[in-house]
Amino acid sequence: MISPDNRTNITLEPEWLAHRYQPDGDKIHFVRVPRAIHQSVTFISDEYLPGNLERAIYDRQDIAAPLGSDNPVHFILHSGFCCSTLLARAFDLDNIAMGLKEPVILQDAAGYYFAATDKQKAGEVVRNLLALLARPFNPSETTIIKPSCIVNGLAEPFMRMLPESRSVIIHAPLPVFLGSIARKQITGRLWAREQFAELRKMDLIDLGFDDDQHFRQTDLQIAAAGWLAQQAIFQNLVQRFGADRVKTIDSEMLLANPNEAITAMSDLYQLNLDAEQIRQIVDGPAFTSHSKHGTEFDRKGRDEERTSGESPHADEIAKVAFWAEKVAEAVGIDMKLKAPLI
Incomplete structure (x- = not known):
């Protein structure tokens, strides 16, 4: 493990990605990830990041960054298999915006927050971790965070902590989502059950079934139950924060109307993209290459x-x-979310 020269470098240099949170000892693990690597990997997780990157560990209280700077921070929220990675790639724009693709530390934050008995301290930890992720690579850039769908339970605290933030919620229509799970065969079905188990652990699934009833449900029923739980979270966000801060779109609408969708996202995030910049996004690799491969x-x-x-x-x-x-x-639960993006 290679440590940086001092804590100031960790706080000021956005290349030092806040990567994992360790509740035991209240420590933050950092990994040095240049922008080029952010752009080349599917997600900023150890599964995809090179193994030879510099790493460092510090006590959280020694490097805690303030939350709420001049740099705007917005979110792409999603329920999985719905083109959310495509959107995060689309808004990786030098000097304009930077998309963070599923930072693992937010999954750590969610697990810690929902298990914590001291919610005040847990909220402080979440604020610190979010602030570290918010640091832009360029002072002129907006940071757009695409959390894992497991993190959606923290979306409401995120929006409260960052009152200027905006969120685009994207989901696949349920039959499309179920089709994605089914065609991925055992991998997709295991993913759906793992997501469901995590949401259940966080007490975010309440569809009127007890554990024994869920145990008797098929893989695709469990996948649908997880999708419904996410819809309930999204529905609450729209109701709580309103259409000025939260907009929704489904994957089919995005793919059928990419110009309109990207234009509306630019407006929501206040990026002021012009018609040529939007054309370059829609004609670029985000929309013309596989997000995973x-x-x-x-x-x-x-x-x-x-x-x-x-x-x-x-x-x-x-x-x-x-x-x-x-x-x-x-x-x-609304099957079709309100506050449409387009």
């Missing part, structure tokens, strides 16, 4: 992948989607 991938490729992968599961997807609609109706 980097290979060429357009709307036609997405549709072909979806059709071939989902056809064997069409009956199951339709039945689970119908079941989920009835559950949503019973507990008051």
Whole structure:
């Protein structure tokens, strides 16, 4: 492990990514991630980051950064498999904006916050970690954070801590989401159960079922239950903060209307992008290459992948989607979110 010369470097240099939070000892783990690496990796997690990057560990109280600077901070919130990574890549714009793709430290923060008995201290920790992520690579840039969907339970505190922040919520329509889970086979089904388990642990799933009833549900029912829990979180955010700060869009609307969506996001985030800059984003790699693999991938490729992968599961997807609609109706969850982006 290589440590920086002093704590000031850690606080001032945005290359030192606040990477993990260690509640035992109240320590923050940093890793030095140049912007070029941010741009090249799918997510800023150890699974994707090079193993030879410089690292350092400091006591949180020794390097705590103030929250609330002149640098704007906004969010891309999502429920998984819905083009959120595409959007984070789209807003990686030198001297304008920088998208942070699923910083792991926010997952640590969520786990710590929801397990903590002292919510005041836990809130202070979250504020410090968020402030460290908010540091821009360039003073003129807006920081746009795309947390993991496991972190959505902290979205309301984030918005309260940063009263000038705005959020775009993107989700896939439920049948599309279920199709994504199904065509990924065991990997997708395990992901859905793991996400559900984490949300359940944070007490963020309340659909009227007890643990025994959830245990008896199929993989796609569990995936749908997790999707509904996320919809409930998003619905609350729209109600609490209003359409001036929170806008929603689904993946199909984004892909069908990329120019309008990016223009509306630019307006919401107050980036002042002109028509040529928006054209470059829509014609650029975010929309023309696979967010996870980097290979060429357009709307036609997405549709072909979806059709071939989902056809064997069409009956199951339709039945689970119908079941989920009835559950949503019973507990008051909107299947279609308000405050549309476009």
